[in-house]
Amino acid sequence: MTKRRAADLAPAPLAWARLAGVAIQFLTRIPVHVRFEPGDLQRSTGAFPIVGALVAAIGVVVRWALVPWLDTPLATIAAITAMVLTTGAFHEDGLADAADGLWGGRTPEERLRIMRDSRLGTYGTAALVLLFATKLAALGPMTAGAFAATVVPAMVLGRASSLVLMRMIRPAPDSLATLAGPPSPAGWAFAAVTSAVSLAGFGPQAWLPLAAAVLATMASVVIVRRKVGGINGDQLGAANQLVEVGVLLSGVVVFVTY
16 A cells, blocks of 8 residues: 555544544534635545534533523523534535525436425425424433433434445535545544544443444435435535434433423
């Protein structure tokens, strides 16, 4: 193996830090300014899960800080809002567009055209209402510890699903996914370690959120292949949100006693 090839597989720590900055700049509104070089977006996909952990940390801190001053449901709404603002509703917008396109169009071409339309339709509106209602219902009754243990893997595994979909499905025409794609072997390893660590709060029941994430990801693969045949950013965002919901519901099963 040449030295250049070895460097591609295992970037130096400074290179990883720069690629993490690329991922943060791409997936959030956090003011990180990193110079993009050709191929950086694909090389940074292995850091997508760590961006999820960062977004989750912001939500955890906001909820923890506000619970003494507000009741738990309001603090939970504030935490969800903080996470949405951090990402600029990046994945929620993808869910809405994908819902409009996948169920509003009759052909793959028409579905992709609808997704590119910035206007919000009935399916997208319904998807967003159900999404936020589910998140609030799931997270509202949780203690601070349960909230953190659930939100972190939800955000991490949600971003990790993008790597799987980009590996299993070809990019759709004119899709941003053509610039991304699955990471290098080192990127896969980094994403896998991040995902595994994020599940620590579930202890011996970590298999449950992992199974929920895998099922949601595979369901997304089936839907995309049947309805479009190619992946784009909106469908990646939709899969992200489906995985998040699956992990949140796992948290309800493990941590919430009614």
